[in-house]
Amino acid sequence: MSEIGEFGLIDVVAGLVGAEEKTGEAWRNLIIGIGDDAAAWQGEAGVQLATVDALVQDIHFKLDLTSWEELGWKSLAINLSDIAAMGGSPRYALVSLALPGDIDVRDIVFFYQGMLSVARQFEVAIAGGNISRAPLVIINITVFGNAAGASDKLLTRSSARAGDKVAVTGHLGAAASGLEMLTRGLQFDAGSAAMLRRAFLQPSPRVSEGKVLAQRGVRTAIDISDGLVSDLGHICKASQVGACIRVADLPVEPAVKANFGPRALEFALSGGEDYELLFTAPAQVIEVVKATLQPMGCPVTVIGEMVHDRDARVTVLDENGKEFELPKAGWDHFATGKHGV
């Protein structure tokens, strides 16, 4: 970057984004993109959503474990996951990069290519951002979205009630075991290895699934970033209820079970970064959601229920109905999850 400077890099980025095929509502409504004091777009009616996540080098990612393209993918995907967890449609992204002076401009091109793959898939417009210098790479992406319905159709963390069933989309544990595989250099068959790497580095946000939840009457959801138990704890704290889940019912990813044996459970419970949707609703609502999502290829599994508990605890039960002790210090998880304020 030292050679072409921040402004040169901005020109490169503007060129890449400018060359995109601009399909979808966001691109159509965008009035001013990269290159002015602020981005501008024609507003849509209804509830607006906004979220920001930071990825810090050596805390949330390591450059020897990820390609720049995968990093670009993940940086945007985890933000779209937040919009999905509200039941909304992502629209615009602002990308703020802090980069060391000796960064290779080609790496930033790869980063943008990865990000643009996700943006294209979900029809998100890259509307602007910022580039500054820093001694290490720090990525801050803000995503702006639209909620489909009125404010009472939003998925929040604070609307769970005792008696709700707890359910989750997809399978759990793949992202954490992908990280484990990469950090320890574990060797698996090519299919498993590719799947686990992708789960950790190129998660797929559940955007259409989140919208189905909101439309079908779910009011409570969160995306799994910190880990199943931790994220369920956020719902409990915000809703002032407890939760009880059963180990036997967890949809642990089969490839994780096959390759990691008993540790698979630990990854599923505490690993985090699966970016599946964890949600609660009355049993009949869950059934409707299941009947809609499963034909779309998205498994839905009931793993427990919300209970009265002033202390808002999460209880995990083992196969015998006894309390399951979560391993405290297990594998080295440098990805510390997301800490939305």
Place this chain on the structure above:
Amino acid sequence: MSEIGEFGLIDVVAGLVGAEEKTGEAWRNLIIGIGDDAAAWQGEAGVQLATVDALVQDIHFKLDLTSWEELGWKSLAINLSDIAAMGGSPRYALVSLALPGDIDVRDIVFFYQGMLSVARQFEVAIAGGNISRAPLVIINITVFGNAAGASDKLLTRSSARAGDKVAVTGHLGAAASGLEMLTRGLQFDAGSAAMLRRAFLQPSPRVSEGKVLAQRGVRTAIDISDGLVSDLGHICKASQVGACIRVADLPVEPAVKANFGPRALEFALSGGEDYELLFTAPAQVIEVVKATLQPMGCPVTVIGEMVHDRDARVTVLDENGKEFELPKAGWDHFATGKHGV
């Protein structure tokens, strides 16, 4: 932070913001603030604006030269300045902080207090954000705003035309000389010292002035962050025209002239961070703007004009009408300005 953790710090921040007196449209329309996967608010009709800026420790600020309260103020103010430079009204802010583990929670309280002072003044709602660890302090703030009118009323960088007059609000050079005073430990009279410190660390974004520009027919503006000549260059490049300004007409801050003599000119031309609005328009539009803003206490000074020039150059003329040579390597400017993508 190590003691209470990221989640503990989020609770502290949520408490501070929660205790705010929530006046103005943004707070009224906010549906979900701090503590969920995303912020949510009731959208307004019309053109939406969004901007992000990063402040990196030891590049954009040094903790021995600024208080945390001043840092909070400036971090938000420079984003509001971007919305002002589009002619819009700022509404919501998302605050993403990357912080070392040994940070004192009280400093973050001061930071938020500084930010909340600005937010209160401009009726901006702090709607959410993110906290992560990092080896140094990095602040990313995203601000969402509303444009008053249709998209043809926006202030952009790309709409300047040859024949437009170039004008600027307020006075120039105070921020850069404030930085100079702080880094070199220069001693001035108390009044000058306080003014220069404030100019650099607590800039006042020209929000109502930006709206007046947009309403009165100005179409081209930028806020002065990189420096007058550099920012005028951004307008020239985006509009494909040249600019010619006269040193004799620059509204150099009197206290800067008094304390820095001939170097005052350098600060006014290249210093940056004054966060005044630099704009271009036909002479009669500038006259109307002047007649509106001067009674509001905001000086407006014509400093030159836009000219035909394929190379989109900025020419600075001295008192004798000769080209003025800008000093290349002058004072040590660690604040490298803002690099919006």
